[in-house]
Amino acid sequence: MQHDIGRIAILEDDPIMGESLLQRLTLEGHRVEWWTKGEQALRQLSRADGAFDLVICDIRLPDMNGEDVFRQSSRESATPFLFMSGYGDIDQAVRLMRSGAVDFITKPFEMSALLDRISTSLRARPAGAVEGGLGISRAMRDAEMILRRYASHPLPVLIQGETGTGKEVSARFLHQASGRAGSPFMAVNCAAIPAELLESELFGHEKGAFTGAHQLHRGYAERAGDGILFLDEIGDMPPPLQVKLLRLMEDGRFHRLGSETPIPFKARIVCATHHDIGSEASTFRKDLYFRLSALPVSLPPLRDRPEDILWLAQRFLEEIMQVRETPVRGIGVLAEDAMLEHPWPGNARELRNRLERAAALSENPLLMPADLFPDKAPSPPAQVGTLSDARDAAERRQILRALSATGGQISQAARELGVSRTTLWEKMARFGIEGGGRSET
Template identity: 80%
Template sequence: MPRDTGRIGLLEDDPIMGESLVQRLSLEGYKVQWWTRGEQALRELSSHAGEFDLVVCDIRLPDMDGEDVFRQSSREASTPFLFMSGFGDIDQAVRLMRSGAVDFITKPFDMAGLLDRIATSLRFAPSAPVEAELGISPFMRNVEMVLGRYAAHTLPVLIQGETGTGKEICARYLHQISPRAASPFMAVNCAAIPSELLESELFGHEKGSFTGAHQLHRGYAERAGDGVLFLDEIGDMPLPLQAKLLRLIEDGHFHRLGSEKPIPFKARIVCATHQEVEGERGTGFRQDLYFRLSALPLTLMPLRDRPEDILWLAGRFLDEITESRETPVRGISALAEDAMLEHAWPGNARELRNRLERAAALSENTLLMPVDLFPERRSSLAASPVETLSAARDAAERRQILKALSMTNGQILQAARQLGVSRTTLWEKMTRFGIEGGARSEN
C-alpha cells in the first residue's frame, strides 16, 4: 500500500531520469513535484516555503548550477537538499554538505540506494523531531544531524574539539547509525601507544619480523574489517607513520610488518584530535594527510558554551553510575544543580562524569550536595559573596530555565508549561540570558 511519507521536490532536467524517479517515488507514497529548470524550482520553493520535506537536486542543470539553487532557496526557507552528482562533482557535493545539504548520491545509482538516502535525509532533516542522543542543546542536535548526513558515506571524518567534549562518543554514534553498525568499531589512541609500537599495533606484523615478534599479529586496520577504524588523538601520530596512513588511504591496502603481501583495507577511517592540525598554527601535522582525513569535518563546542546539556548529561551519567555500583545516591539536589550550572567545566563532559563518579562513591546521602561534587570549594561554597537582588533573581531564572529544558529534552513548549509562562515569554528570557533555542520541531 502506498503511504503518505512526505512531499519531495525533484530538480532533474533529463526527461527519462525525471519521469522514472517521479513514478518510483510516487509508488513509495511520496508526493512529488518535478522541475526541469532551476528557475522553476526557485519560484516554487519561494511561493510554497516550508511545504517541501526534501529537494532531490541534480547539480548540473541547463540554466543554472544546483549549488546556486540551494544557496538562493536557503535564504527564504530551510528545506533540506539531497544532491545527485556525477563523479566529477563529488568535491562540490562534499562542499555543499559542509554548507548544509543533507546528503549526496553519485550517479549512476540504484533506486534502492536512492530510497535509503531519501529516508535517511528525511529522518535527519532539521524539521524532523529526533530523540536526543548526544545532547539537548541546539548545537548538539545539529551535531546529530550532521553525523546522520555523514553516516552513509565512506569518506574519512575528522572530529575536533577540546579534551572531554565527547569526540569518541560522536564517533561511536556515527558507527551506530551507519550501515557498518554490525561490523567492528576499532579504537586506537595514538597518544597512549609508544611511537615505536604504534605501527605494529596499527598494521600488524608477521612472526619473526622483529625481535620479540613470536607470532603473527593482526593490527587494528585488519581487525576493523569493513567497520570503522577510529584513530583518537591523531595529532600525536609520528610523521613517518602519517606517511604510511596517507598511503593506506590512497592505495586502499597495507602490509603487515615483515610481509610484502598487500591486505585490502575496507574500513572507514574516523579520526579525532584536540590539537590544531591545520595551517600555520598546526603542530607539524602533514597537510596532505589533514586534507584527506578532513573530507567530512566536525568541530565540537565545549560544555561551558552549551549549558543546556549540563544537567541532561549529569542525569544520564548518574543513571549509568547508580546502575553499575552500590551507592545510596539516587539523585542531585537543587543546590548541587545550581553549582553545576555555575561551574566552567574546563574538563568538559569527562570532568562532569568523573565528579559524579567520585561523589557517588563517597557520598552517604540520597541526593548529591554541592560539596560532594566540588569538595575543593568547601569554604567558598559556605561563604558565597553577597549579590544584588536583581542579579540573584536573574541567576535563579536562568538556572530554572536550563533545568526545565533539561527535564523536557529541550522542548520549548513543554518547558514553558512547566515554568508557567508563555512560549514567547520563555523565548524572550532565553534570549536575554544567552540561552540558545531548544528543539524547533514543535508546533
C-alpha cells in the same frame, strides 16, 4: 529491498530524466512532484511548509543554480536536499554536505543506487533518526545533524574539540547512524600507545617479525573489517606513521610488519584530536590533514553550552546507578546550582568523573555541592549584589533546569515555567542560552 515511502520533489530541467524519475518513484509508492525551474521550486517549497520529505535537485538549472535553491529554501524550511549532477567531483560533494545536503549522487547513475540513497535519506527523518545522546544545546544538536549527514558516506571524518567534550561518543554515534552499525568499531588512542608499538598495533605483525613477536597479530586496521577505524588523538601520531597512514588511504591496502602480502583496507577512518592540526604552527602532515578532514565536526566545550550540564549529569547519574550500589538517587538543588557555576575545564569527562566519585562516597540520597566539589575551598563571603542581579541569576538557573527536564523542548519548557514561548526565547537570548534547536510541532 523495501524502501521507505515519502513525499518527494524532483527539480530537474531535462524532460527525459525528469519523466523517468517521476514514473519510477511513483511506482515505488512515493508521492512525487516534478519541477523544472528553480523559481518554481522556491515558490512551491515556501507554500509546502515542510510537507516534503526530500528534494532531489539537479545542480545546473535554466534559471539558477541548484545550490542557490537549497540555500534560499533552507532559510524558511529544513527540507533535506539530495543533489545530482553530471559535473560532480569530491570538492563539490564536500561543499554541499558541509552546507547541509543529506546526500550527493553523480550522473550517470543506476536507478537502484538512487533508490538506496533516497531510502537512506528518508530513514534519517527526525521521527526515525538515531536517538540522540550528545546534548540538548543547539551546538550539539547541530553536531548530531552533521554526523547523520556524514553517516552514509565513506569519506574520512575529523572530530575536533577540547579533551573530554565527547569526541569518541560522537564517533560511536556516527557508527550507529551509518550502514556499518553491524560491523566493528575499533578505537585506537594514538597518545596512549608507545610510539614504537603503535605501528604493530595498527597494522599487525607476522610471527617472528621482531624480537618478542611470538605469534601472528592482526592489527586494528585488519580487525575493523568494513566497519570504522577510530583514531583518537590523531595529532599525537608519530610522523613516520603519518606517512604510512597516508599511504593506507591512498592505496586502500596495508602490510603486516614482517609480511609482503597486501591486505585490503575496507574500513572507514574517523579521527579525533584536541590539537589544531591544520594550523601553520602544527607539525602534523598537511597532506594527511587535508585527507582526514574531508568531513569535519567541531564540538564546543561544556562551558559554552550550559544547557547541556544538568541534562548530561542526569544521564550520567542514571548510568552510574545501574552499575553501582549507591544510596544516591538524585542531585540536590544546591548541587545543581554549583554545577551550573563551575567552569568545567575537563568538560563532560570531568562531569562524569565527579559524579562517579560522589556516587561512590556520598551517604546521602541527594548529592550536595560538597559531594561533587570536595576540592573546592569554602567560598569567601559574596559581595552584596542588587536584587535584579539575584533575580536574573535565579531565572537563568531555572530556565536551564527546565530545558534539561524537557530535553531542550522550548514550548514544553515554557509551559513548565508558566511563561509564553516568546517570553522564554527573549529571556534565553538575554541570558546567553542558545536553545536546543530541536524542531517542534
